[in-house]
Amino acid sequence: MTWVQIQRAEEATWEDYERVAAAVGDTPPPGLVLHAAGEVDGHWQAVSVWESKEAFEAFREERIVPAVTSALGDDLAAAGPPPSEWFEVRHLIGR
Numbered sequence: 001m002t003w004v005q006i007q008r009a010e011e012a013t014w015e016d017y018e019r020v021a022a023a024v025g026d027t028p029p030p031g032l033v034l035h036a037a038g039e040v041d042g043h044w045q046a047v048s049v050w051e052s053k054e055a056f057e058a059f060r061e062e063r064i065v066p067a068v069t070s071a072l073g074d075d076l077a078a079a080g081p082p083p084s085e086w087f088e089v090r091h092l093i094g095r
Contacts, residue, residue, distance in 0.1 A: 002033065002089040005048045005056060009082040014039035016072060017046075023067035031055020034094075053086065 009017070017037060028035075032055070037046035050056045060081070069077040 001052060002092065003050050003053050003056075004087050004089055005046075005050060006085045007044075007046045007048075007082050008040075009043045009045065011079075012044060012076075012082060013042055014044050016076075017044040019071040020064070020067050023071040024063050029055070029059040029063060032059070049089065049092070 017039075021037075031051040033049035033051060035046065035048045037044055039045075048056070064081075065077055
């Protein structure tokens, strides 16, 4: 089952996103179909399409949490991820 995740950072800046992204690297994780991120009002937002929620959870534990800890410190990593919304994909068009 394919899922879409929408994240809107309330505290983290675009610069924070870039630091974590650099620590994560550009190699797409297993299960990621698409990821798009940008800056809105000084904070970042992202939309990701995943083959499953479990694929995201594995990526979060294996790569995101260590990258956040490395790039931003233990306190921000302990604070957890920004709010997320999820929905199951019922229709997807791509090129």
